[in-house]
Amino acid sequence: AQTVTQSQPEMSVQEAETVTLSCTYDTSESDYYLFWYKQPPSRQMILVIRQEAYKQQNATENRFSVNFQKAAKSFSLKISDSQLGDAAMYFCAYRSVGATSGTYKYIFGTGTRLKVLA
Amino acid sequence: SQTIHQWPATLVQPVGSPLSLECTVEGTSNPNLYWYRQAAGRGLQLLFYSVGIGQISSEVPQNLSASRPQDRQFILSSKKLLLSDSGFYLCAWSSRVWAFFGQGTRLTVV
Secondary structure, eight states, X not given: OOEEEOOOSEEEEETTSOEEEOOEEEOSOSSOEEEEEEEOTTOOOEEEEEEXXXXXXXXXXXXXXXXXXXXXXXXXXXXXXXXXXXOEEEEEEEEOOOSSSOOOOEEEOOOEEEXXXX | OOEEEEEOSEEEEOTTOOEEEEEEEESOSSOEEEEEEEOXXXXXXXXXXXXXXXXXXXXXXXXXXXXXXXXXXXXXXXXXXXXXXXXXXXXXXXXXXXXXXXXXXXXXXX
């Protein structure tokens, strides 16, 4: 079974600075997706960024970028120019692909709470 | 555009009472549907997922059950709630690429 591990329960960053959130996963599959979701105090889950395992190029969405190391099974999120609105719980997620029925199971880590200091 | 509705937003139920949480999706057909639970300070635990009407897969043995009576309707139920069922429940649907979540239901069993 696949697992996702986020070893940093909490991180802090100064406003306008850069922070990196860590995520490692375990799988025997060669093709999969990885995601970062943000959960602000409203508890609405918001997709931040995704990465296809077959792509070597790291995904980027504005101030958010990932460092995807497939061999090491590592998927970290870098937030540049941190803003107060970035304060939230961040979840790393793995999505498997079912062999025949298209069963997409999303496995989440335990989350990292990011605090942004003014 | 696709939207997902989940209700109620908040629920307080006594131990031993039944539960029914409903989730509906608009703007898409034959979605994969999911129920997750988020306990306080913890990650998201996958409870059930469904790839079609009447097709339910359970991930964790528990006091809960799920049903999918219509293509875009997913229901989470319990016949008798336990204190340990308290938590934040999230419904989600999936396209081929990513998952979209409802607003969640905060369930408190007292």
